[in-house]
Ligand SMILES: Nc1ncnc2c1ncn2[C@@H]1O[C@H](COP(=O)(O)OP(=O)(O)O)[C@@H](O)[C@H]1O
């Protein structure tokens with residue numbers, strides 16, 4: 014046995030080291046441009062973040078809108094995460110609404126600890142996702158999309174009916190006065206909320222990026238390709254999906270909590286399917302990845318402002334036209350535009 | 365006390381809408397044994413492997429892996445018992461690059477798979493992954509998406525993923541079809557050598573009788589859903605009836 018084992022080891026060891034040399038030779042020229050684009054990406058990201066941080070100074074009256082963009086972007090990020098598995102949810106308003114109502118319900122208890130309330134909002138989103146997910150992650154395609162919609166609509170009607178707790182169709186007032194223990198005036202609160210939200214976006218974005226690079230995050234994308242192979246490797250595809258679903262529930266809840274804190278009011282409409290649609294539009298406009306949904310949310314907000322100003326009754330036409338353009342010319346969404354352009358120009362040159 | 369065999373199948377039956385694809389198949393694979401399955405297309409070889417891995421459920425009969433009954437278990441549960449499989453038609457992820465397949469399979473076999481802070485490209489498995497790449501001569505293709513690589517390389521990647529799981533029993537469905545005949549013998553030599561060095565039991569479906577004669581401890585001949593002969597390669601391959609049915 015030992016005699017048989019040792020030559021194998023020696024052989025494979027030899028193979029391995031020659032392999033490493035071979036890799037080292039081929040890897041360096043190939044990885045150099047990769048590293049360069051990586052650096053470019055990081056510096057682009059830092060520039061964008063610095064620009065975002067300056068926004069409340071560039072245009073102070075719009076701080077509220079900026080905060081909403083981040084909130085909707087966070088929730089859209091949850092939808093975009095599931096898109097990586099090839100699944101679309103038409104019910105993420107459930108988590109968005111849950112986050113908002115959690116803040117509304119708990120604000121009287123912790124009126125000056127907005128940060129805590131945001132975390133609770135995300136936590137409730139995650140818990141709701143974990144419970145609903147046990148059932149939902151067994152389904153794929155249209156069934157997945159529709160089950161999400163169905164559950165969110167059930168929550169919507171329960172909310173409407175339970176007037177004593179939820180205020181029914183009137184909704185609830187959200188009274189958050191501070192974020193870390195101090196009561197703030199309205200202007201200062203708005204600005205503080207924006208920065209807390211921007212900080213959360215950075216932290217959550219980094220965490221999410223870690224997850225996407227982990228084996229489970231990789232497996233999530235592989236579900237779309239060939240689920241059965243994942244199972245044959247001893248990994249549960251449903252469990253991969255459940256993990257992503259809980260993360261996406263957290264993001265939805267957190268986004269909803271931010272929005273509720275900024276608006277100062279929650280209403281059953283937060284649970285309505287139209288809210289879910291907005292999140293899907295944001296995810297599709299923005300594209301996959303961590304940055305995309307925020308670009309999508311910014312675009313959506315810009316469009317709705319432009320429409321309100323210039324096209325008061327035909328906002329859907331504008332939105333529809335933009336969605337068509339994105340699907341026709343930017344399949345990977347706005348965040349994917351550089352790649353799409355590069356591919357298109359390559360093809361153009363070949364022709 | 366004698367350890368249970370790696371695989372025991374007893375009196376398996378399965379039909380697809382009137383077509384009897386498997387008829388009273390019984391087969392035992394001892395621990396560490398390398399068994400070849402030969403037979404014409406449509407003889408039921410892949411169907412047998414599908415039953416052993418939980419993809420299909422036999423209508424009658426028993427299957428035990430290391431003494432543990434697996435009829436009714438899902439593919440995932442059977443994989444967790446240490447059974448890995450490569451497919452006749454490679455089951456890989458077309459959008460993903462070659463090396464990530466092996467990183468994923470390697471992570472799937474280790475604790476910490478669910479840790480979101482442990483990267484796919486983790487140092488613990490990096491060595492094993494590089495070794496596997498080199499072993500199957502896939503190192504030049506490491507960073508390429510698999511939808512663009514040649515069929516032979518896709519087959520090898522599928523086998524490499526099965527091996528990355530460090531299984532106790534491995535089921536290979538025509539592992540070298542699509543691999544050029546020049547590379548075939550060298551590859552099988554190393555593969556079987558690696559399996560034997562690790563004490564992995566194996567079943568492989570094969571059409572090349574040279575490969576069968578060189579590498580199998582025993583050969584099972586499938587004819588129309590039933591086992592026609594089982595025995596040593598010398599006996600079976602020289603049997604005139606086998607020649608008539610299979611060759
Ligand atoms: N999923 C299936 N549905 C219907 N018939 C099948 C299915 N899988 C295999 N068969 C039939 O069962 C028989 C055995 O097929 P298979 O096991 O693939 O043969 P082999 O691998 O030996 O070439 C064939 O007649 C095939 O047509």
Ligand SMILES: [Mg+2]
Nearest residue numbers: 409410411452
């Ligand atoms: Mg077959």
